[in-house]
Amino acid sequence: MPEILEPFPEIRELGADRLRQICDEWCRGPVASEFGIVGINVSPDCTKLGPILQLSASNYNRGDQVHFPVDRIVNYIIDQTFPEAEGAILKARLSDLRKKAGPFVFQRFVVSIDAFNMATRCPSCSHGLISQHRIFRGQQFNVDPMDPIACPRCGSEFTPQSKDFFPVMGLPGE
Numbered sequence: 001m002p003e004i005l006e007p008f009p010e011i012r013e014l015g016a017d018r019l020r021q022i023c024d025e026w027c028r029g030p031v032a033s034e035f036g037i038v039g040i041n042v043s044p045d046c047t048k049l050g051p052i053l054q055l056s057a058s059n060y061n062r063g064d065q066v067h068f069p070v071d072r073i074v075n076y077i078i079d080q081t082f083p084e085a086e087g088a089i090l091k092a093r094l095s096d097l098r099k100k101a102g103p104f105v106f107q108r109f110v111v112s113i114d115a116f117n118m119a120t121r122c123p124s125c126s127h128g129l130i131s132q133h134r135i136f137r138g139q140q141f142n143v144d145p146m147d148p149i150a151c152p153r154c155g156s157e158f159t160p161q162s163k164d165f166f167p168v169m170g171l172p173g174e
């Protein structure tokens with residue numbers, strides 16, 4: 001299986017900057033939010049597109065299949081860039097590839113990056129508490145202002161800020 005844009009030299013010729021611009025526009029649309037995609041990485045050689053997923057209390061684990069509608073993004077790039085006749089040829093090529101590779105290659109994306117639970121500690125007794133917030137490796141963690149939490153061990157109340165959280169492997173409650 002080639003990288004998604006390998007069979008499309010016409011699209012790669014647009015260059016990584018232009019492709020990022022078009023992907024950014026797509027990410028502001030309804031399909032992106034439906035799939036929880038907040039950004040798209042374009043590889044410098046313009047062969048690969050990879051999703052940047054929403055940072056929130058998500059349930060994704062390493063190896064989970066995440067829907068990434070890559071063919072819809074490629075169609076969008078074609079619509080934004082090429083005259084209708086040329087675009088129709090590119091779309092036919094995309095559709096042929098999808099038939100050969102099967103729909104899953106183009107519509108699903110396996111998360112191969114590590115996901116972590118964010119944990120915090122009680123400032124009074126250092127008891128560790130695992131939150132429902134999850135983060136992918138390399139992403140910055142920012143939590144909305146929180147209500148105070150009562151420590152289940154010593155009972156003291158505290159209000160953790162983003163900087164008080166640290167990543168741990170494993171699921172809540174484990």
Ligand SMILES: [Zn+2]
Pocket residue numbers: 122123124125126127151152153154155156
């Ligand atoms: Zn405590």
